[in-house]
Amino acid sequence: MKANQKLREAMDSFLARGSTAAEPYARLLLECIRANDVEQVKRLQSHIDIQSVQPNNTYLQNRLLHLYVKCGKTDDALQLFDKMAGKDVFSWNVMLSAYSKMGETGSLRATFNRMPVRDCVSYNTTIAGLVGSECSVDGLSLFVRMQTEGFEPSEYTYVSALNACSQLLDLRLGKQIHGRIVASCLKGNVFCGQVDQARWLFDGLGDKNVVLWNSMISGYLKNGRPEKCLDLFLEMKVAGVKPDLVTVSSVLGANFRSGFIDEATRIFKEIKEKDGVCWTTMIVGYAQNNREEDAWMLFNEMLAENVKPDKYTFSSVVSVCARLASLVHGKVIHCKAIPNGFESDLLVSSALIDMYSKCGETLDARKVFQVMPIRNVVSWNAMITGYAQNGQDQEALELYETLLQEKMKPDNITLVGVLSACSRSGSVELGKKYFSSISELHGMKPTLDHYSCMINLLGRPGRMNEALDLINSLPEKPNYLIWSTLLSVARVNGDIERAETAAKRLSEIDPLETGPYIILSNMYASAGRWEKVALMRSLMKDKKIRKAPAYSWIEIDYKVHKFVSDDRTHSQNEKIYRELHRLMKEIQKAGLSKPQDRVPIRILKNLRVCKDCHMFMKFVSKLLERCIILRDSNLFHHFVDGECSCKDYW
DNA sequence: CTAGGGTTAG
Numbered sequence: 238m239k240a241n242q243k244l245r246e247a248m249d250s251f252l253a254r255g256s257t258a259a260e261p262y263a264r265l266l267l268e269c270i271r272a273n274d275v276e277q278v279k280r281l282q283s284h285i286d287i288q289s290v291q292p293n294n295t296y297l298q299n300r301l302l303h304l305y306v307k308c309g310k311t312d313d314a315l316q317l318f319d320k321m322a323g324k325d326v327f328s329w330n331v332m333l334s335a336y337s338k339m340g341e342t343g344s345l346r347a348t349f350n351r352m353p354v355r356d357c358v359s360y361n362t363t364i365a366g367l368v369g370s371e372c373s374v375d376g377l378s379l380f381v382r383m384q385t386e387g388f389e390p391s392e393y394t395y396v397s398a399l400n401a402c403s404q405l406l407d408l409r410l411g412k413q414i415h416g417r418i419v420a421s422c423l424k425g426n427v428f429c430g431q432v433d434q435a436r437w438l439f440d441g442l443g444d445k446n447v448v449l450w451n452s453m454i455s456g457y458l459k460n461g462r463p464e465k466c467l468d469l470f471l472e473m474k475v476a477g478v479k480p481d482l483v484t485v486s487s488v489l490g491a492n493f494r495s496g497f498i499d500e501a502t503r504i505f506k507e508i509k510e511k512d513g514v515c516w517t518t519m520i521v522g523y524a525q526n527n528r529e530e531d532a533w534m535l536f537n538e539m540l541a542e543n544v545k546p547d548k549y550t551f552s553s554v555v556s557v558c559a560r561l562a563s564l565v566h567g568k569v570i571h572c573k574a575i576p577n578g579f580e581s582d583l584l585v586s587s588a589l590i591d592m593y594s595k596c597g598e599t600l601d602a603r604k605v606f607q608v609m610p611i612r613n614v615v616s617w618n619a620m621i622t623g624y625a626q627n628g629q630d631q632e633a634l635e636l637y638e639t640l641l642q643e644k645m646k647p648d649n650i651t652l653v654g655v656l657s658a659c660s661r662s663g664s665v666e667l668g669k670k671y672f673s674s675i676s677e678l679h680g681m682k683p684t685l686d687h688y689s690c691m692i693n694l695l696g697r698p699g700r701m702n703e704a705l706d707l708i709n710s711l712p713e714k715p716n717y718l719i720w721s722t723l724l725s726v727a728r729v730n731g732d733i734e735r736a737e738t739a740a741k742r743l744s745e746i747d748p749l750e751t752g753p754y755i756i757l758s759n760m761y762a763s764a765g766r767w768e769k770v771a772l773m774r775s776l777m778k779d780k781k782i783r784k785a786p787a788y789s790w791i792e793i794d795y796k797v798h799k800f801v802s803d804d805r806t807h808s809q810n811e812k813i814y815r816e817l818h819r820l821m822k823e824i825q826k827a828g829l830s831k832p833q834d835r836v837p838i839r840i841l842k843n844l845r846v847c848k849d850c851h852m853f854m855k856f857v858s859k860l861l862e863r864c865i866i867l868r869d870s871n872l873f874h875h876f877v878d879g880e881c882s883c884k885d886y887w
Numbered sequence: 888c889t890a891g892g893g894t895t896a897g
Contacts, residue, residue, distance in 0.1 A: 303888070330888040337889085361889040396890040451891040458892090486892035517893045549894040556895070587895045618896040626897095650897050657897090686897070 244272055252284055262290045263297055270304045278304070288320050295323040302328060306335040309545075330358050337366025357383075361393040364401075373401035377410075396452075432460040447481055454487045466491035482508075486518045493522035511542075517550045524557045530797075532557045533566065546573075548582045555588035562841040562868050563792055564596040581609055587616045594623025596839065597866035597873055599632070614648050622654035627873045628882030630662035649684055656690035660697060661886065668694040685713065689722040696726025697886060701735060717746050721753070728756055729886065736760055748780065752845075759848075790841040824856040837864035845871050855879050 251265055262285060269277040278301065291297050298321050305314035318324070318332055329352045336345035349355075349363045360383040367376035380398045384390065390398070395418050402411030408431075439445070439453050450473045457465040470488045473480060480488075485508055489501050505511075505519045516539040523532035536554045539546065546554070551574050558567035571580075571589060579585040586609045593602035606612070606620045617640050624633035637655045640647060647655075652675055659668030672691055675683045688711060696704040704726060708715055724739035726732075740753040758773035787802040798807065807813060846854075846869040858865045859879035867874040875882035 299888085306888090327888060332888095334888055356888095358889050363889090365889060391889085393890045400890090448891045453891095455892065481892095483892040488892095490893070512892095514893045519893090521893065547894090552894050584895050589895095591896065613895095615896045620896090622897060648896090653897050 241272060241274065244268055244274065244277060248277055248281065252281075257285055257290055259290050263294065266291075266297060267300065270300050273304065273308070275304065275308050275310060287317070293323055295321070295325055295328070298323075299325070299327050299331065302331045306331055306338070311335050311339065326352075326354050326356050326359065330356075330362055333359060333362040333366065337362055337369065340366075340370045342367060342370045342372055357388050357391060357394075360388055361391065361397065364394060365397040368397050368401045368404065371404070373404045376401045377405075432456050432462065445476070445478065447478055447484065450478055451481075451483045451487060454484065454491070458487055458491055463491040482510075482512050482515060486514045489515065489518045489522060493518075493525055498522060498526045498528070511544065513539075513544055513547055513550060516544055517547075517553055520550065520557070521553050524553065524560060529557050529561050533561075546577065548579050548584050551577070551579050551582070552584040552588040555585065555592050559588070559592035559595040561790065561797060562596050562839060563797055564593075564598065564839065565792060566797075567592045567596060583609070583611060583613060583616065587613075587619045590616060590619040590623060594619065594627065595868065597627060597837070597868070597875060599623055599627050599629060612645075614645060614651065617645060618648070618650045618654060621651060621658075625654045625658040625661065628661060628875065628884070630658040630664075633658035634662075634664075634667075647679060649681065649686065652679075652681075652683075653686050653690060656687060656694065660690055660694035661884075663698055665694055665698060665700070682712075685711070685716055685719060689718050692719065692722045693726060696723070697729055699730055701726070701730060701732055705735070715742070717743065720746070724753060724756060728760060731760065731763065733760055733764060733766075751777070788843045792839055820857060820860065823860050824853070837866050840865065840867045842867065842869040845869050846874065851881065851885075855881055 247265060247268070251261060256262075262281075266278065266281060266287070269281065287298065287301065298317065302314050302317055302321075305311070305317065314332065314335055318328060321328060329348065332348050333345060336342075336348060345363060345366045349359065352359060360379060364376045364379050364383075367373070367379065376397060380390065380394065380401070383394070395414065398414050399411055402408070402414065435453065435456055439449070442449065450469070454466045454469050454473075457463070457469065466488060470480070470484070470491075473484070485504065489504060493501055501519065501522055505515065508515060516535065520532045520535050520539070523529070523535060532554070536546070536550070536557075539550070551570065555567060555570050555574075558564075558570060567589075574580050574582075574585055574589075586605050589605045590602045593599070593605065602620060602623050606616060609616060617636070621633050621636050621640070624630070624636065633654060637647070637651065637658075640651070652671065655671050656668055659665075659671060668691065672683065672687065675681050675687060688707060691707055692704045695701075695707065704723065708719060708723065711719070720739045720742040724736055724743065727734075727736035727739060736757055740757045743750065743753045754773055754777050758770050761767070761769040761773065789800045791798050791800070800807065846867060851874070854865050854867060854874065854876045856879065857863075858876035862878075865874075865876040867876065872883060
């Protein structure tokens, strides 16, 4: 703070003198660069152009170029670069790193090809950029080319080359390259899921720098062994290697995955100089541990500390809003993303589509989808599943057809969306067609998720025998999802026998889960088999199974309110219950019909909505002339004028 | 200037 103040004073007096002397100008500019203060640089340049004062000072210009790239001001960097008289290989490399960071492979390749002279770093940067943008094949061919042109690969090069192998799942080539690394006494990395082998190599290495430790730690993380990361973190400290920001970010991630969110919070608070990645990791950690409010607060702290959020931060925070189904928070983020230049970013846009869909606003979601300059399968999936979950089956299927027309390749998730749209609209034949297209047209193997959709598709309209045949023909052992799907279709059909089968299997897999007992008990009650209802109750009592608490979230005037079932803790408790009782009475009278024009009421529930509440909401929507959008653990319910978009199937 | 950390869809 103090240093910046001093710099500003120096700047003021320099500009006041109106001097254009080269030496003080250069000194001042360098200081601005050292302080990472682009604003001061701009201020200085608005008075005097660097070209007119320092036309041949390549060193100074390179430093400035690097600062621009570091701060994400690529346009400024490019402008300066174009004007530079004495470009050296460093200047070119800085531009390569800019394009590499942004994933602009076109400009990256073009710049690389235009370079008059290249060095090892030029190759390393370009290879890393290509590999990072899913152009691993090209990255590898450049890896080969650099050697034919007489450049010796360094550890940087090998890391990228091995990354390329792991991306292409080419273990054979990876091992070959690894052999070369061993031969040239360089250091390896952690790839292709062979984490134990990597550890063996790692232990064999004498001198290990911080990058190596970090690679090993993240290797464990990527291979789903977070507990090992923490061990390694401690070992690293014992070995006297000082952890850096990268280490801490990995370890933070590991803590979340093993559920030690409080431990992570402690480590996070200890870090003095946090960078954007640290903040993002922590925000994501909160979000994944169902602490969305903390995640949101942390994001605001991050902004208050002047740490610049990037596309990863924005997409994470947008997904926090989606989890909360908080449209106002989501819109705030959307508005913040625009001036930061992330509006049309692939990650952010896909998260926005998901957020709007999860708030029941598919029109807004579609607007985001429509303006995206580049879409990948994730963007399409977000939009298709958004439609499917909101009961807009036709839109979902139409969009899928467009995807096929545009020669995009769908993935497993796309087809889950498509099949669930079919089952909701009762299009059995169409669903069957899409199901067989998974293997026949797209050359993929249907997963249990797809089979579950099919059981739903067949079972709902009562084709229970076909659904059971499908379960018997599964290529692998039926999992929890399959049996709970069978239970849910058996419930719709009042098929107690099948429901019993499914519930039995479910309790074998997860004995503590309450859902199956409750569904079965309700089915017995509907059939008047009260002795069975009593049996279910005593069973649940014996096993000490208790129903998970039901939560609801509702957003009123920019604030999210959370309720537990039979909650009496809200500050406006009396008023709420008075209104509830008034509604109950009104509903008993019923019979109104007026246009819908007010803001919808949005409700989020952690469990599946029960039959009574569903009925209640239908009445309330009619009575209050308000659209109610309720998102439960399963899908979306748009209640309008006494009808629900789920068509009473859920 | 180049390697290692965080992100989106069911």
